[in-house]
Amino acid sequence: MAAHRANCRELFPLLRVLTRSHIAGVGWIMVAPLVPFVVFLALLPASDATAAENGIASSYPYSYKGRRTASGERFNPHAMTCAHNRHPFGSMLRITAGGRSITCRVTDRGPFIRGRVIDLTPVGARALGFSGLARVVIERM
Numbered sequence: 348m349a350a351h352r353a354n355c356r357e358l359f360p361l362l363r364v365l366t367r368s369h370i371a372g373v374g375w376i377m378v379a380p381l382v383p384f385v386v387f388l389a390l391l392p393a394s395d396a397t398a399a400e401n402g403i404a405s406s407y408p409y410s411y412k413g414r415r416t417a418s419g420e421r422f423n424p425h426a427m428t429c430a431h432n433r434h435p436f437g438s439m440l441r442i443t444a445g446g447r448s449i450t451c452r453v454t455d456r457g458p459f460i461r462g463r464v465i466d467l468t469p470v471g472a473r474a475l476g477f478s479g480l481a482r483v484v485i486e487r488m
Contacts, residue, residue: 402464404442404483406472416455423468430455430466431485439488442467444475450488 407430411422418436422428429451434440438453442465451471458466465485472478 400464400485402483402485403462404444404465404467404472404475404477404481405458405460405463406467406469406478409469417457418454420454422455425470426468427451427471427474428454428468429471430457431464432456432458434487440465441486441488442471442475442483443486444477444481444483447475449474 407422407424409424412424414422416422416428416430420428427449429440429442431440431453434453436453439450440453442449442451449471451467455466458464463480465483467475469478472481475481475483
């Protein structure tokens with residue numbers, strides 16, 4: 348993806364990236380002004396949209412039970428749900444850790460601690476065999 352981004356910058360030297368967001372199935376979209384009141388959209392390859400993500404997972408505490416998540420749902424520590432920063436609400440993710448695998452639905456944003464990629468409910472963490480932190484692989488289904 349970095350090579351493609353470099354090619355875009357060579358083709359459009361005035362391109363100044365303002366924001367970058369992930370669109371499921373499409374890839375990254377870059378929005379930038381070329382002249383005032385004109386917006387240019389450059390779609391980059393969707394290879395990152397399906398790529399597996401590696402990182403550290405943590406689990407929510409039971410004390411969050413009943414609180415509203417970013418999607419508006421109430422947090423249920425007994426459901427297979429998770430918090431992820433980029434995947435859209437309702438998307439299903441396969442989480443693998445140490446040979447065990449679960450499928451969970453994204454209902455919240457987070458984690459907001461550097462180095463962590465996903466927050467799981469206590470039931471999801473227990474199904475993967477951890478209670479605090481664990482190294483996981485995340486794949487979008």
